[in-house]
Amino acid sequence: MKHERVDRLSRGESPVHRLSPGLKTAAAFAFILAVTLIPFRVGAVFAAAGALLVLAIAAGRVPAAYLLKRLLLLEPVIAAVAGLALFQPGGAARFAAMAVKSTLCVGAVLALSATTPAAGILAFFRALRVPSILTSMAALTVRYVHVLGDELRRMRRARRSRTFRGGKARAWRSAAAAAGHLFVRSTERAERIYRAMAARGWR
Amino acid sequence: MSAPAVEIRDLRYRYPDGRVGLDGVSLTVEEGETVGLIGPNGAGKSTLLMHLNGILPDAYRGAPSIFIHGVPVEKATLLRIRREVGLLFEDPDDQLLSPTVWEDIAFGPRQWDWPEAEVEAAVGRALADVGLEGFGRLSPHHLSNGEKQRVCLAGIMVSRPKVLALDEPTRALDPRGRRRLQAILGGLDAVKIIATHDLELVAETCGRAFVLDGGKIAAAGPAVEVLADEPLMLAHGLETPHILKNGACR
Amino acid sequence: MHIPDGFLDAKTVAAASVLSAAAIGRALRGVKRTLTPRKVPLMGLASAFLFVAQMINFPVIGGTSGHLLGAVLAAVLLGPDEAVLVMTVVLAVQALLFADGGVLALGANLFNMAVVAPLAGYAIYRLASRLARTEAGRLAAVALAAWASTVLAAAACAGELAAAGAVAWPLAFPAMTVLHMAVGLGEAVITVLVLAAVAKARPDLLPGFAARGREEGARPVADVLVYGGLVTAGAAIFVLPFASKLPDGLEAVAARLGFASRAAARPVLPAPLADYRVPGIGSLPLAAALAALVGAALVFGLAFLVARRRLARARSAVPAEPRAAEPR
Numbered sequence: 001m002k003h004e005r006v007d008r009l010s011r012g013e014s015p016v017h018r019l020s021p022g023l024k025t026a027a028a029f030a031f032i033l034a035v036t037l038i039p040f041r042v043g044a045v046f047a048a049a050g051a052l053l054v055l056a057i058a059a060g061r062v063p064a065a066y067l068l069k070r071l072l073l074l075e076p077v078i079a080a081v082a083g084l085a086l087f088q089p090g091g092a093a094r095f096a097a098m099a100v101k102s103t104l105c106v107g108a109v110l111a112l113s114a115t116t117p118a119a120g121i122l123a124f125f126r127a128l129r130v131p132s133i134l135t136s137m138a139a140l141t142v143r144y145v146h147v148l149g150d151e152l153r154r155m156r157r158a159r160r161s162r163t164f165r166g167g168k169a170r171a172w173r174s175a176a177a178a179a180g181h182l183f184v185r186s187t188e189r190a191e192r193i194y195r196a197m198a199a200r201g202w203r
Numbered sequence: 204m205s206a207p208a209v210e211i212r213d214l215r216y217r218y219p220d221g222r223v224g225l226d227g228v229s230l231t232v233e234e235g236e237t238v239g240l241i242g243p244n245g246a247g248k249s250t251l252l253m254h255l256n257g258i259l260p261d262a263y264r265g266a267p268s269i270f271i272h273g274v275p276v277e278k279a280t281l282l283r284i285r286r287e288v289g290l291l292f293e294d295p296d297d298q299l300l301s302p303t304v305w306e307d308i309a310f311g312p313r314q315w316d317w318p319e320a321e322v323e324a325a326v327g328r329a330l331a332d333v334g335l336e337g338f339g340r341l342s343p344h345h346l347s348n349g350e351k352q353r354v355c356l357a358g359i360m361v362s363r364p365k366v367l368a369l370d371e372p373t374r375a376l377d378p379r380g381r382r383r384l385q386a387i388l389g390g391l392d393a394v395k396i397i398a399t400h401d402l403e404l405v406a407e408t409c410g411r412a413f414v415l416d417g418g419k420i421a422a423a424g425p426a427v428e429v430l431a432d433e434p435l436m437l438a439h440g441l442e443t444p445h446i447l448k449n450g451a452c453r
Numbered sequence: 454m455h456i457p458d459g460f461l462d463a464k465t466v467a468a469a470s471v472l473s474a475a476a477i478g479r480a481l482r483g484v485k486r487t488l489t490p491r492k493v494p495l496m497g498l499a500s501a502f503l504f505v506a507q508m509i510n511f512p513v514i515g516g517t518s519g520h521l522l523g524a525v526l527a528a529v530l531l532g533p534d535e536a537v538l539v540m541t542v543v544l545a546v547q548a549l550l551f552a553d554g555g556v557l558a559l560g561a562n563l564f565n566m567a568v569v570a571p572l573a574g575y576a577i578y579r580l581a582s583r584l585a586r587t588e589a590g591r592l593a594a595v596a597l598a599a600w601a602s603t604v605l606a607a608a609a610c611a612g613e614l615a616a617a618g619a620v621a622w623p624l625a626f627p628a629m630t631v632l633h634m635a636v637g638l639g640e641a642v643i644t645v646l647v648l649a650a651v652a653k654a655r656p657d658l659l660p661g662f663a664a665r666g667r668e669e670g671a672r673p674v675a676d677v678l679v680y681g682g683l684v685t686a687g688a689a690i691f692v693l694p695f696a697s698k699l700p701d702g703l704e705a706v707a708a709r710l711g712f713a714s715r716a717a718a719r720p721v722l723p724a725p726l727a728d729y730r731v732p733g734i735g736s737l738p739l740a741a742a743l744a745a746l747v748g749a750a751l752v753f754g755l756a757f758l759v760a761r762r763r764l765a766r767a768r769s770a771v772p773a774e775p776r777a778a779e780p781r
Contacts, residue, residue: 001508006550007342036458074552078457084620098619101459102555109552115341118301118550119748131481133493137542140497141504142302145343148498148505172511172670177642179521179649181508183499183530187658189297190498194296194491195258198360199290201282201314203490300494 001149005066009114016111017058022122022127028112032105040097046104060115070110071103078102085104118142140193147189152182206273207231208366208394209255214268216250216260216418226248226418232366232394235390239426240398241404242415243440248398249293251415252368255396256288257281271366286315289393291360291369296343299359304346305339315362315365329357333387349380353387360391367393373401382384402444404432414439454610454633455547455554455562456467465617469687470560476683477541483534496535500542503527507543511643518616519639523601524570525578525608526644530651531573532656541566561613565606574602576681581753589761597749599644603637604630604745609687634748641752645760660711700734 010017016024029060032048040043057067085091112121122142126135155178163174211234216225225247232238240248253259254269257276267275276284292298295362301307310328312322330336331351343351352372359367372388373381381401385408387394399405405426407410412426416439430436431447463470485491503523511516523543527536544562547553554562581594611629615622652659 002551003504005271007344011342011345028549029556032458036557037463046228050567066614070552076459081460081614081620083455084549084614084624087624088621094619097645098459098702101776102457103459105458105555105557106552109556113550117302117340119306119342121549122302132483132485133647134477134538134542134545136493137500137538139302139496140300140494141500141542141546143300143343144501146497146503148501149295149508152505152509155568168512172642173646175511176646177650179509179643181654182506183502183647183651184654184658186498186502187495187655190494192292192294192297193300193494193498195253196290196292197300197310197494198490199256199259199292199298200362201285202310203282203314 001153002070003145003149007118007146008111009062009066010117012061012115014059014061014115016115017054019115022124023115024112024116025124027162028108029107035101035108036106040093040101043053046100049104056111057107060111062111062114066114067107067110071106074106076102078106081130144186144189148182148186152178152186155181204235206430207268208234208236208272209396210270210273210406211251211254213412214251214254216247218259221320223253223418226421228415228418230257230413230420230423232396234394235397236411237388237397238436239409239412240396240415241400241402241405241412243420243439246439247417247418248415249370252290252370252396252398254400255366255368256285256290258272258290259326270398286358286362287364288366288368289362289364291352291355291359291372293371293374295348295375296420298355299343299351302342304335304343304354307343307354308361311358311362315443323360326357328447329361332360334383347380349377349383351378352376352384356387366396367391368396370398370399373396373399402430402441403446406447414441418441419451454565454607454629455544456554456558456565456610456613458555458558460555460619461474461558461613461617462619465613468558468616469564469613470688472683473563473568475610476572477563479683479726480537480541482533484538492535496531497542498502499527499531500539500546502542503539504546506647511639513639513680519636519643521643521647522566522570522603522606522640523644525574525595525602525640526569526647527772528575529578529595529598529648533572535778536571536575537567538660540571547711554641561610564687565609565613569687570602570606571608573605573684574598585757587761589764590766592649592760593757595639595648596645596760597753599748600634600637600641600752603633604748605638607633607636612687630745634745638752641756645756 013148031052035046035049040046057064078099082095082102085094085098119139121144122135122138125138126132155177159174159178162168209230210230211230214225214228216223218224219268220453228247228251240251242248250259255271256274257280263278267277269276271284271287274280274284274287297308301310301353305326309322310324312325317325326339327336331354335350335353338346338350338354343354346354352375369388372384376384381404385404388408395408397404397409409423409426412429414422414429414435421439422432422435428449433443436442439442484496503521503526506521510519511520512518524536524540527539531539541563544554544567548556548559548562574599577729578594578598581597582591584590585593607629608626611620611622611625614620614625614629620628636702648659
């Protein structure tokens with residue numbers, strides 16, 4: 001699952017990995033802001049941005065295959081929406097602008113998350129004084145996504161080993177049932193987590 | 204005579220659906236003791252442990268039934284009690300809730316608003332105590348069961364509780380993890396109450412044992428005597444561990 | 454429909470972000486009012502759950518599969534305020550760690566999927582389940598709400614794209630809404646199936662659901678006003694200016710601002726329908742809106758009939774025992 005790959009990459013070793021998470025997050029934000037706001041006709045800026053991004057990716061030892069795979073998954077959305085612009089007068093320029101800008105921004109986020117553990121990015125937002133309910137929820141999400149993902153995988157494996165007949169309707173019902181059970185188990189786990197938090201003094 | 208470390212007087216508890224959980228449990232644990240809490244599944248062992256630091260019941264009514272070093276466990280004393288009593292739950296994933304090991308161990312001290320420098324020092328000490336120096340920046344899901352459990356233990360010991368309650372601590376451990384846990388527990392300076400099916404552990408580490416069945420204490424006494432009493436063990440869904448049976452292997 | 458960075462301009466991002474922040478702020482206050490300590494781990498795990506559940510593939514045709522968004526699922530299982538927060542966290546994590554949706558565009562994506570989808574969906578669920586108080590009716594209400602949440606979120610998305618000048622409204626609105634009317638069917642089916650699975654394993658988690666006719670507590674009027682106001686403001690900013698203008702409204706604006714000569718250049722690809730008109734109905738956006746209304750009625754009716762039939766069949770089978778959740 002995608003969160004496992006990102007997590008493993010973010011724990012790698014490289015000059016970029018060693019930089020402070022806050023610095024990297026802020027830099028990514030600044031990059032995205034600049035790329036989004038600067039008008040596309042200032043072409044040199046975008047060439048420079050592209051070069052900077054490639055540098056960061058290389059220094060961060062982010063595997064090209066991973067980047068391409070993720071880009072491939074995200075590009076259809078970009079292409080589709082930008083593609084709608086082609087049906088309009090003056091669309092070619094707009095299409096190019098949107099495609100380049102969004103690809104650069106996607107690259108920035110991928111580079112950031114592949115070189116910075118999620119906990120570090122989270123700490124950045126806590127420092128920005130995002131409401132604590134949200135950051136606590138985000139921390140729990142980041143922590144338990146792997147646990148729940150494993151549970152789901154186990155559930156579906158167990159189901160598959162008892163399923164002999166195929167068919168889409170059955171597949172949908174099986175998937176939905178797994179999701180339903182995962183939700184129930186998640187609420188029960190949440191109760192146990194609450195007890196563990198309370199046991200350590202949380203109010 | 205100072206107050207016992209843990210004193211339980213006629214504790215009764217009903218689950219939310221009405222079933223009887225604990226039906227008049229009374230016991231005392233003295234300073235320095237390590238006791239075992241054994242019994243069949245459904246006996247109420249986990250429920251009993253969760254009363255020790257006030258997680259259950261959900262509401263406090265009537266006279267308190269539990270005293271930790273003489274302090275009654277009731278609504279007003281809950282926060283204080285939770286620093287004195289550390290509870291290690293059965294599934295490490297339920298209590299390892301922060302994105303990194305370091306943050307998780309720091310969770311407790313941060314709740315009590317310790318200054319950051321003290322938190323640093325305490326977390327470092329706790330990691331060393333459980334043999335996990337250098338693990339601070341790791342994420343919990345990268346750890347083995349044994350490592351996860353040691354992190355949980357560190358997270359509890361960081362506040363130096365006087366009473367340590369452990370729920371099935373060796374359930375998911377391999378033999379090496381089990382030995383390591385035993386060694387760590389042996390070095391901890393706290394009263395220990397271990398609820399477990401691992402009867403060998405009870406025989407090896409506990410001075411006394413309590414048999415809990417159907418919400419009641421069915422038997423109590425020196426651990427080895429209780430465990431060696433075969434009819435008693437069988438009557439309560441247990442059995443005498445092999446190391447105590449006459450003759451080594453059959 | 455996660456909008457990537459680079460499509461929306463500063464003013465649209467700013468407007469959407471302000472609306473989202475206001476709605477999230479309101480949701481935070483609503484949650485704090487009834488906040489028991491248990492709720493934070495519950496909402497945290499619900500976010501983790503939704504994140505994982507959104508990855509589940511529901512095979513459609515060939516290699517494509519549908520996915521759950523879960524806004525209405527969250528709203529029915531946890532409550533509307535909680536659903537806003539849960540969707541917010543899920544979308545934020547997706548944007549910041551996986552580039553699913555832009556980082557700056559997050560404000561817009563939050564408005565569509567964390568504000569409009571759960572709130573409008575929940576409102577529709579409450580209204581619809583008032584009309585049909587049987588169990589089948591409630592399931593049909595959920596189906597309609599889930600479907601509608603997808604379509605409405607898509608409409609808001611189209612509005613943002615149009616407001617930013619990325620895609621013209623007469624193209625964006627029909628394209629997005631018609632596509633998501635189909636996508637919404639998947640959302641409706643998946644939501645109902647998952648809800649049914651939860652209800653079967655733990656009916657106590659859905660207090661208002663299995664019980665017939667028992668009403669959930671009424672929302673404070675202030676809440677309804679604030680949320681309704683925010684969603685309406687969003688509609689006013691992103692949708693109405695375009696809906697009220699005729700399709701050639703954009704051309705009129707362009708002429709006034711002097712873009713007309715540039716626009717006269719031929720589009721790169723020929724427009725699919727000349728002047729975006731549908732014979733008999735008129736403008737494409739209007740046709741799309743009418744289709745949405747008809748679709749809503751169809752979805753509700755169909756869901757109701759299917760639910761009633763399946764429930765009747767299930768009732769003749771042995772009912773499941775509710776599981777006790779207490780530890781021993």
